[in-house]
Amino acid sequence: MQQYYPLSFFEKFIHVDLQQASTERKHPDEQFYTQAVKDIINEKNKILECISQYLYDLRKEKQIEWFIQQSQRQVVTLMNSVAKKLPTESLIDDAKPTVKNTWSNLYKILYLHLAELLTHLEQKFERYLDIDCKVPPSYLLKAQAKFREDVGLLKAGFLSSGVDEQLQNVVFMPFLELTKSIHTSSPITYQQLHYLTEMNKRLFQLLDVSGEQAVFPQKLHDLLLFINFNNVHYFEYWCIMITEDLTTFPTFREKLERLMFLQKKISQATQKPAFVFNSQRPPLQHKMQSWLAEEIVYHKEINATSGGAHLPEELSRWKNFKVQTNFSVPQIGHILKLLLDSGIYVNKNRAEILDFFSYFFTSVKQDSISPSSLRNNFYNDNAAVSKSVRDLLMKLVNQSHKGLNVVAWLIADCFLQQF
Template sequence: MQQHYLLSYFEKLVRIDLKTQSQNNQQPDTKYLSAVISEATRQKEIFLEDFGRQLYSVGKKKQADWHVQSHQHLLIQLMDQAIEHLEVGDILNSTDPPPANTWRHLYRFLYLTLAEILSFIETEFPRHMDIECKIPDAYLYLVQGEFTATMKLLQEKADEGQVDPLLVPVLHQPFEELLCAEHSRLFVSYSHLHYLTKLSKRIKKILDHSRRGQELTESIETELHFLNFNSVAYFLYWTGRTGREIELLPTSRERLSRLIYLQKKVSQTHVKPGICLNRLHGTLQSQLLSWISVEIAYQEKNESISATLHSTGELDRWKDFKVQTRFSVPQMGAILKLLYDAGFYLNQNKTELLDFFSFFFTSVKQDTVSSQSLRSHFYKESAAVSKSIREILGELINVSHKGVSVLFYFAWNFYIFHDFLLSVDGVVAL
């Protein structure tokens, strides 16, 4: 068919002629080698000149897509067959080229020629390509160095304590197969390679431009959310860490507040459209929001169950109750601060402690104490207030001494009365 005509020479050469010639001859004939190189070069130039013209003569987009993709698939098959006869160094240009009078030299020339044609299609007609098509095996060798460097730098930052070490294997996982030395039968699509290449570059950029003490883990996670890194391993990592953080919070109200904040943060995170790690999974954003919603429902239910432990009548009884005091608000804040710092109050949450006193206690001048005002005086230093607190403590000491004196008076009188009774008993006995 006309659509395959431009590659018919390469297809026959790689699949039939070279196999036959290499089996029958240990080394290629010089004239044969020269003729193949000359004709392959000519066929490449014909392809580069005529392919676009053929494409635009097709007309409909569906037919144009098929025209590009059929050539794309065939080129990839021929490139994979060609590199079976090459070494990794031949692909990476990291070794000296093979001797000119060898089959390896000819296969390397054909591989580079086919790669140039494919690169032309990728550059000029990307919208017609099959992005879910398998990439040439050679591409995997070409990206290994970049991926390895990124993963090595990530591990170094984790060893220095700048990146959460639990995040490293999560990020390493999608690159594992691609970092292997051999790629036989490994299917990697254009879209997947494009995603991993972008991910590797963005992570490396974050790590390269970081400063010591900067929170790298958060920066990397922001990038993962932007790139829709919908890996099962990352979902388990994020939810596991967040779940542990939530459980460490002392009250249901704080846990709910944190979850609602995370829900807002995840919802408002910008996500790059049309990109993901795994097309078979839901988006990372939808997975995390679903998990957060379940956690919020659980915490609300748990809070509701805890509230029912007290009867409605019991709660109503204390709804309007206030402990009336002679303290001013500044004095109340200062004495609470004194008792808290001295360790007499064991509550770790200062906010809840101050909210409790503002709700159930009154000052000498006002029946309602603002929690914000009480909090302000809790942290505020004032010489006048400190002096008044010392006077109050002095009064308490005096009251305590009076209590001891009265007790001593009654004890002393009891002792005198007891001796008196004994003396009376003695007189009576006489």
């Protein structure tokens, strides 16, 4: 089949005819202007009529895809060339000019009809479009105006919802970078603009439905994971946030439990299909999973290397902790003697055992037990104390029997119900 180049007229008209005529004359004469507008409209209508038939004759998906994407890129390139001749306010305004005989008005009419061709491709052949194609200047200018306004509103909402300034800067950085782009030389693609538009919408939705201020930052992190916000600055922020969070857990076990919980939560998180901030980078979920897996291995190895030794912060946790009991000091001393004499406690150094219990236990009458007081009661035989301890032990025995009886009754009851 013979190749079809639908935009050859527009390429010649923009780069040769219009360029030459605007250089020679300050204003277009009425005949040139009228004929140019007529030719632009006729050529646009001709292309719209011919494209569908040409694609029907092609039939093969790969050929159709190539043609649509090639046409899409050519139209955007031509729109960009025309946009360089127009002021930004003219590109944002979709109304056709009413005054004739100016080059600016002719360029505006030309731009609008090229935009109609692009809209036709976008609406009729969406699944064939090149998402990595740069957006036309008017798309970018309209997005810039919207994002400038929306970012201000979102920042105010985030500030009142407890989102720290650093996270705000990371989240809004892509929007601010887009607003600073020059519309005729911007690298912003369809994919990037679509992503930021969707992200902008979901950030507003999050503000509308969020409840307590305390949970909003976490909901924001969940949203960024859902929409695959794999921005390198956000990933760095997240790693630092988790590292700082781990410092609040005093023991190796608690740190590992926290890391494994996060690993489970992120692995089970839902993601928006085929949606990504930067298609050149790995998905955010994969980066987080990899980082957490490495942290878990690291903490396990550190714990194994230290032989299970306690970290200083682990020991400081118990500095002011005491086990509160209803025992008197003589009863504690007598119970410890029974446990050591019977071999239930196997520590050889009894002095250390007594010092440990005096430091970490309280009696019914004393918030603080001196080591010497506990030591004296440990070695002192007192019949009344012995009897009171036996009574306490008998209560424990009876309580144990009572528990066993209840369990036995429940088992028997369940067993009998099956017959």
